[in-house]
Amino acid sequence: MREDRALLRRLGRGDQDALRLIYQKFKDDLITVAFCLLGDLAAAEDCLHDVFVNFAFRARNLRLRSNLKGYLTTCVANRARDLLRAGVRLVSLDGLEQVLPAKGNPSQETSDREETARLVRAMLQLPREQREVITMHLYGRLKFRQIAEQFAMSINTVQSRYRYGIDKLRKLLDAGEAR
Amino acid sequence: MKRADEMERSIEKLKLRTRRIADSRILEDASDALQRADRGGAAATFAGRWGKIMKSRTLRFASAAALLATAFALYAFLGNQQTLYARVIEGIENARTIHAIAKTFDNGRWVKEADVWYERGRGVAEIVWKDGAIASKRIDDGTHMWVYKADNGLTIRSKSIDPMGAVGEMLETEQLRDQRLQDGGFTRDPGNDRPDDGQWLAYARYGKTQQAILWVDQAKRFRVLEERRPSSDQQDNGWETYCITEVQYDIDIPPSVFAPEFGESTRIVEVDAMLDEQFDPKQAVFTKEALGLTFSVHELAKCKGNAIFVVSSIGPTDAVRKKVRSSDGSAWNYGRYEFGASWKRLDKHGRARAFRPLNLAEVYHAGRQIRWTLFLPHGFDGKGPKECELEVHLYTIGRLQADRSRKGLPTQQRSKPMAVLPLPETPETLSTPEEVMHQVYSTIAAFEPYVASAKLELRHVPFTDEEMEAEIKKHPDDGIAKLYRSDKSQRLLHGRSTRPSEMRTEDWITDRVSQLLEMEQ
Numbered sequence: 001m002r003e004d005r006a007l008l009r010r011l012g013r014g015d016q017d018a019l020r021l022i023y024q025k026f027k028d029d030l031i032t033v034a035f036c037l038l039g040d041l042a043a044a045e046d047c048l049h050d051v052f053v054n055f056a057f058r059a060r061n062l063r064l065r066s067n068l069k070g071y072l073t074t075c076v077a078n079r080a081r082d083l084l085r086a087g088v089r090l091v092s093l094d095g096l097e098q099v100l101p102a103k104g105n106p107s108q109e110t111s112d113r114e115e116t117a118r119l120v121r122a123m124l125q126l127p128r129e130q131r132e133v134i135t136m137h138l139y140g141r142l143k144f145r146q147i148a149e150q151f152a153m154s155i156n157t158v159q160s161r162y163r164y165g166i167d168k169l170r171k172l173l174d175a176g177e178a179r
Numbered sequence: 180m181k182r183a184d185e186m187e188r189s190i191e192k193l194k195l196r197t198r199r200i201a202d203s204r205i206l207e208d209a210s211d212a213l214q215r216a217d218r219g220g221a222a223a224t225f226a227g228r229w230g231k232i233m234k235s236r237t238l239r240f241a242s243a244a245a246l247l248a249t250a251f252a253l254y255a256f257l258g259n260q261q262t263l264y265a266r267v268i269e270g271i272e273n274a275r276t277i278h279a280i281a282k283t284f285d286n287g288r289w290v291k292e293a294d295v296w297y298e299r300g301r302g303v304a305e306i307v308w309k310d311g312a313i314a315s316k317r318i319d320d321g322t323h324m325w326v327y328k329a330d331n332g333l334t335i336r337s338k339s340i341d342p343m344g345a346v347g348e349m350l351e352t353e354q355l356r357d358q359r360l361q362d363g364g365f366t367r368d369p370g371n372d373r374p375d376d377g378q379w380l381a382y383a384r385y386g387k388t389q390q391a392i393l394w395v396d397q398a399k400r401f402r403v404l405e406e407r408r409p410s411s412d413q414q415d416n417g418w419e420t421y422c423i424t425e426v427q428y429d430i431d432i433p434p435s436v437f438a439p440e441f442g443e444s445t446r447i448v449e450v451d452a453m454l455d456e457q458f459d460p461k462q463a464v465f466t467k468e469a470l471g472l473t474f475s476v477h478e479l480a481k482c483k484g485n486a487i488f489v490v491s492s493i494g495p496t497d498a499v500r501k502k503v504r505s506s507d508g509s510a511w512n513y514g515r516y517e518f519g520a521s522w523k524r525l526d527k528h529g530r531a532r533a534f535r536p537l538n539l540a541e542v543y544h545a546g547r548q549i550r551w552t553l554f555l556p557h558g559f560d561g562k563g564p565k566e567c568e569l570e571v572h573l574y575t576i577g578r579l580q581a582d583r584s585r586k587g588l589p590t591q592q593r594s595k596p597m598a599v600l601p602l603p604e605t606p607e608t609l610s611t612p613e614e615v616m617h618q619v620y621s622t623i624a625a626f627e628p629y630v631a632s633a634k635l636e637l638r639h640v641p642f643t644d645e646e647m648e649a650e651i652k653k654h655p656d657d658g659i660a661k662l663y664r665s666d667k668s669q670r671l672l673h674g675r676s677t678r679p680s681e682m683r684t685e686d687w688i689t690d691r692v693s694q695l696l697e698m699e700q
Contacts, residue, residue, distance in 0.1 A: 006388070007388055010408060011213070013285075014213060014214070017409070019213055020206060023205065023206055027205075028197060029194070031197045031201075032193060032194055032195045041198075045204075045205070048197070048201070048205060049201075049204065049208060052208075053205075053208050053211075054212070056213040057212040057213070059213065116193055116194075119189060123190075123193075134190065138187060169190075
């Protein structure tokens with residue numbers, strides 16, 4: 001966290017290297033969140049693009065209250081919400097193949113890629129509210145309390161959405177419905 | 180292991196990769212945005228940030244980021260070495276005086292950012308510098324606090340908040356414990372010990388993007404914090420120091436440093452007296468007591484486009500204030516309020532009218548909540564309403580709420596309407612809502628340094644998708660339903676990602692004006 005704060009301070013002074021380092025550090029987690037919320041690679045990249053452009057523009061005045069990763073994850077979740085609200089009903093899984101991780105061992109690679117794709121498909125079958133809470137908690141490392149504050153809802157609602165989401169995800173994977 | 184845990188682990192392991200083509204596009208555009216912010220955002224100088232810094236207790240007393248980093252670093256470096264840590268803290272506690280100077284390396288030279296003086300029994304004086312001149316100064320002698328801001332020439336005097344300032348931050352170890360656990364990794368580094376006199380010992384933390392070295396003298400007193408970043412210059416193994424905080428102990432501090440004198444041109448404002456003067460219920464346009472609280476309307480004005488501007492407040496009645504004591508100005512111990520829309524159906528054809536509240540800003544201090552609100556009338560003819568109807572939801576909180584609950588008294592109340600106020604005769608020139616917003620921001624900026632809480636309000640997110648669908652079915656002709664169905668529906672949800680304190684004024688104004696325009700459609 002201290003390193004993030006230092007990076008942010010450098011970014012506030014207009015340091016381009018700090019911007020690049022922050023992007024490199026969080027981009028994969030953020031594209032995962034964006035893809036899980038939108039289900040479309042182009043839209044997820046646009047979402048990440050908007051968040052980083054906005055972040056860079058506002059960095060000078062930014063004062064973090066939580067961790068930087070949590071902040072950026074929240075920004076991605078909000079931007080994804082905006083896109084969905086605007087009528088961008090996606091979940092087409094377009095482009096998933098292009099962003100799946102590549103590993104050295106070919107057989108391992110295939111198994112990992114299949115597993116990841118299966119999980120992403122299952123995630124995309126969850127209601128958006130549950131996906132949001134799960135991704136913000138697990139990728140953004142935000143506490144339930146912080147998510148509740150962010151979305152102006154009670155902590156019980158957030159916890160319920162998380163619990164229901166995880167349960168449903170397990171059922172989907174167990175039943176093979178996500179395949 | 181629980182199955183839920185397994186599932187969580189699987190999700191955590193799920194990681195996609197960005198495409199290179201996207202990386203270059205995003206970084207290019209973000210880099211442009213950073214440069215634009217550098218050019219256009221020059222107004223957001225250190226002095227401009229002061230207001231934001233003042234809102235955070237942690238930052239307020241540290242004055243400059245470097246000093247705050249010092250406090251964090253001190254614990255992080257030494258927290259896992261109990262003896263040394265205890266000695267360092269003891270050194271600070273036993274110091275008669277402390278003087279800390281924070282400098283940053285900017286455009287090829289060292290620039291002083293802040294001075295902090297502390298003298299036991301006398302208090303603290305903190306100065307933030309800008310271009311070699313004082314941008315702001317805070318003095319706290321344990322009885323009163325003065326905050327001087329050069330940009331508006333005002334000095335605010337209020338009750339003492341913290342006579343230890345940044346020094347106190349260093350001693351607040353409980354608050355920093357979590358930080359220490361997360362930071363970790365600080366080690367003694369004999370190789371870095373100061374070679375010239377061999378007197379100072381170094382403790383360093385190394386990261387890929389940041390290095391920090393804390394210097395401790397032979398008497399185990401914290402002396403210097405150096406923060407370093409990667410550099411293209413290979414002179415110092417590819418690192419350069421860009422931030423330094425130096426600390427001196429037991430020097431003689433001239434009494435003038437703690438004297439609350441800020442020049443002849445400055446005006447000293449008494450915060451409590453000023454709030455009383457500006458928001459006195461006895462001078463209000465309207466006032467009503469309920470639940471042990473006094474609700475008041477202090478200003479009511481028409482704007483162009485029929486919008487109505489209202490300044491209102493709530494606070495405990497005199498009797499309640501005497502009975503329910505609250506020594507801390509930032510504690511919410513009495514009540515708060517929200518406005519409703521005063522929605523009313525006019526006929527069986529579904530025609531309705533309402534005064535939609537658009538909250539602009541809020542100030543809280545010592546039990547008093549003050550609100551600046553624009554009401555947007557809907558369903559009236561072209562000339563707009565002649566009266567403003569205020570639907571008010573009152574809530575008791577904290578000690579007053581506990582007191583009333585114990586006695587079996589109601590703790591909240593909805594008044595629809597609380598007041599029906601005739602709108603003043605139209606003046607020759609009406610302000611536009613945008614002008615009103617700028618005025619409100621100026622007011623809030625002036626209040627920020629000395630009230631417990633001052634914030635701009637962003638639109639909120641009241642609905643989930645399902646709730647919104649239900650709401651639209653319930654009120655299909657309502658404006659909010661039309662807005663939701665329109666292309667601009669995302670504006671309903673915009674704004675939660677940025678908290679008020681993190682938002683530029685211009686963005687806030689743009690955001691609110693957009694919302695205003697949408698609501699008027």
